[in-house]
Amino acid sequence: MTKIKTDICVIGAGSGGLSVAAGAAQMGADVVLLEGHKMGGDCLNYGCVPSKALLAAAHKAHAMRQDRFGVTGGPVTVDYAAAKDHVADAIATIEPNDSQDRFEGLGVRVIRAYGRFTGHATMEAGEHEITARRFVVATGSGPLVPPIPGLGDVPYLTNETIFDLRETPRHLIVIGAGPIGLEMAQAHRRLGCAVTVLEGAKAFGKDDPELAAIALERMRAEGIEIVEGAMVASVSGGAGEVTVTTKDSARFTGSHLLLAVGRKVNTNGLDLHKAGVEIEHGAVKVDASLRSPTNRRIYAIGDAAGGMQFTHVANYHAGLIVRQILMGLPARARTDHIPWVTYTDPELAQVGLTEEAARAVHGDRLAVVRFPYAENDRAIATGQTDGVIKVMVVKGRPVGASIVGAQAGELIQTWALALANRLKMSAIAAMVVPYPTLGEINKRAAGAYFGPKLFDSPMVKRIVRLVQRF
Structure with a gap:
């Protein structure tokens, strides 16, 4: 058995694990990356990429059937196998970014084998025994198969x-x-x-x-x-x-x-108990710094850390891990600024608290402002008027935003930025957006918050009348 000593051993070559491995290697750390299945993990091979590629094919078929804008639709011939070819092409196009060759070119030692802990600071993977200063569990999750009779x-x-x-x-x-x-x-x-x-x-x-x-x-x-x-x-x-x-x-x-x-977290077979690591609901039990409290050598990110199961969360966690392990700086994971999107048509997007959750937390201090797609000029021009935005605001700061409608996943990013940086509604209202765009929906939502304060205020009207005398 080959013995390897390294600074960081990353377990799992999904999105989060690849981000840690690439960042650490490029910053000068000695990195070993373990992957027993496909490079790129679930997101590239079974999740985000193939699903969005298939949805794109489906959207094309749906659009061609519609009688809209003076264009007559009609029967559509769908080649399901060819649609799957498009899915495969999308994966193949992105695949080199996640490939073993690329990461070995970055200086990462890639071992294509599953790993299992043999002690607090050691693992075995294939014919290799690995001793590392730090381990990052980035094994992701797989589909949950419930015990349904039959x-x-x-x-x-x-x-x-x-x-x-x-x-x-x-x-x-x-x-x-x-x-x-x-x-x-x-x-x-x-x-x-x-x-x-x-x-x-x-x-x-x-x-x-x-x-x-x-x-x-x-x-x-x-x-x-x-x-x-x-x-x-x-x-x-x-x-x-x-x-x-x-x-x-x-x-x-x-x-x-x-x-x-x-989804179920992929921790079976890691023998985490041999490393003294506690499991909670199938995931690695971690503190706010994503570190195991019972083995300080070991971190977990993404689905393996429990909580929100999104690729962008794994990448966010990866940044926090690199900050801690490589730079020795403190970092704590947050969830209040994490957005999520369902890519149906219309799209459904959320960041922060929903209205129900915000009312439970903030009570009468909460203001909920809304703006419908049907009053956005771009949405009218493109026939995408089904939708609405709701923004939950407390003392001038957004604490959540919910959007349903066209490009909701793009629009939610403004509110993700606001929550991440604790911006006020005035920052959104001050933004100048091009006309006509769906992005105006965000600005108009901010305007809906300030409108009553300006237009329905007796004090403002008195000030305006006073100014007009000069």
Whole structure:
């Protein structure tokens, strides 16, 4: 067995692990990177990249069917396999950025094997024994497969297998109405499949319910059957004919089954107990600096650290880790400024507190300002008037923003910046935006906060009258 001593051992070559490895190596640290599966992790191979590529193909098909703007739509021929070729091309185009060759060129020693701890400062990976000053667990997560009776006898898909499917599903049944389930539901409906979504609780359950209802109404109008409160009791059937039975005895039959009920952290097989590391809800238990309190050599980032499961969170964590390990500077992870987006049409985006959460925290101090897409000139010109922004404000500072509508994922970035830097609403109101753009929606929301203070204030009117005398 080859023995290796290094400054930093990164476990997992997903987005967060790659960011730590690249940053540390380029700053002069000796870095070992372990990856037992695919470089790029879930985001490149099974998540963000392939899903958005498939959604792009679906959007094209949907647009071509529409009679709008004086242009007559019509029947569309969808080549499902060719759409999957587009997905594969997108992955292949990005893949070199995450490749073993690139990282070895940066000076990272890449070992293509799974690792397991053998002590507080040692790991084994393949034929290598690694001793490191610091370890970063960046193993990400995988699809959760719930213990549904009959599931072991029925073929099913997850986000790790659906992008390999080459034949168009006749009728896709999706269990789970979170972001993954609903994105794939809309993509497949627009690509010509019948789609049924079963959700045990509420669809878009983590988002503002008022805004979620707008997105769900559009999806149902496109012919997607979304059944809420449908707790799955069992599945049965076989290839091409799968039946899902709910606890109220309703039965739904389709050709394919997609499980999208959540994620589980990939910590099995790491033998973290041998390193004295505590596990909490399947993830590494860490403090605010993303460090194990029971083994100070070990950090965890992204999904492996528990909490919010997004690629951009893993990258944010990576920056904090580099700051601490490489520069010896303190860093604490925050969550109040982290945005998230579901890339359905319309998009649904959130940063900070929802209205319900903000009311629970701030009570009567909370002001909620709104602005509809229907009053934005660019949205009117492009026919994208379904949507609204809500901004939660306390003492002149935004504490959350919720957006449903076209390019919500782009618009939410202004509010992510505001929350990250604790800006006031006056900073957004002072921003000059080009006309006509959807970006004006953000500025008009800020204007909606100050409008009543200016136009409905007797004091302001008295001052104005006084000034006019001079």
